Amino acid sequence: MYYFLAFGACIKGFAHMRKVIAVDDTHLNGKYEGVLLSDVSQDTENHVYLIAFCVVDKENDASWIFFFEKLKEIVVDKPDLCFISDRHKSITNDIVNIYNHAHHGYCMRHLGENLCVNHHCGDYLYLYYNATKAYSLEEFDNHFVEFKNKCPAATVVLKHDIGFEKWISAHFFGNRYDVMTTNIAKSLNAMLINEREYPVASIFNSIAKRFGELFRERHAYILKSMGNQMVSTAEKITRKKMIEGDSLYVENVTGDGNQFTMFGAGVTAYVNLLEK
Structure with missing residues (x-):
């Protein structure tokens, strides 16, 4: 029913990555269907860094619990760790239950799309993005008041139903760095668009081959760059x-x-x- 994969090189290398993990899913199109879960981070060059994959039958509490419990065996729960995801209830609940010390924030792009659909504020969405990326609380307050004047219903949801700490950089309890979306995880899923139609064993064989090649390329680049004081x-x-x-x-x-x-x-x- 579930299958979890993490490469040894990725497990060891995560110690040197930003402690911000983007979590995402993509549906499989093969005979047995299912969902491919993934989590990724970034290195110092802003490259997408694979951490783990998991195939499950569907998205629910049981599958996400399995995923995060396995992930916890290789990614330690610490206060400097941060997860970014969409607003799927199972993700939110299971991160809180399994990662007690880590922080969890929402993808600003995904949240913005929901605001457009549910509150029809597309013409003023730029004000929401300005508030989201504000560096200081004063700057955030200015943008949020302006957005509130244009889309009052949307701001009620953002303030009371979701909470500022979930989507605003200035209010976030941890450190998101500049990772405000799950785009890095979606970029990884886009690489595997053809593999979505494969049998499960073939999916993971293809992943192993692809990333083995990327590891070798990255290793050669690092060896060539050794001696530089800065990336x-x-x-x-x-x-x-x-x-x-x-x-x-x-x-x-x-x-x-x-x-x-x-x-x-x-x-x-x-x-x-x-x-x-």
Whole structure:
């Protein structure tokens, strides 16, 4: 009825990944049907990083409990761990019951689609996305009030039925980094679109072959890059920020080394290094 697969290389490597796991599912089209569950994270280069797969007969409490119990054997339950998923009740309930210390947030894209369908606020959905990605509570409040003025019914659901901590970066109890959707999991599922019609054994044989090749390619890339102090993506971001920073003027506000006022490009901003 259930089959769980996790590669040894993926299990060991997760220690070096961001502790944010995107959980998703996709339906199989073969003779026996069923559902393929998957969870993935990202490495320091923002590459999709496979953790585990599971084939189940259907999505319900029993299948998700099996999946998360098996996952817990290889991914330790810690306060710095975070799950991102859609609003499937079984996922929400089983994460809470099995991962007592981890945090759980909702996919902002999936939630936005639900708002469009149920509350017809598509013309103002950009305000919802602005609120979702707000870095500070003050910035969030401004966007949320604006969205509330346009779509009051939707904001009641977001505030009271769902709760701010489930979908807002600024209110989230853990650290989602910049992972606000389950897109990385859906990207993985898109790779396996042909395999969905295979028998179960063939699905996993194909997965093993595909990711074996990717592991070898990644390993060769790392060996070639050894000696660099910083991964290429981080280096590009850092260099860009340094160039932008060179055009700014900084004034120390209090003299304690934590609070600054920054001027430049027609904008004035207050920065407190001790605030999230």
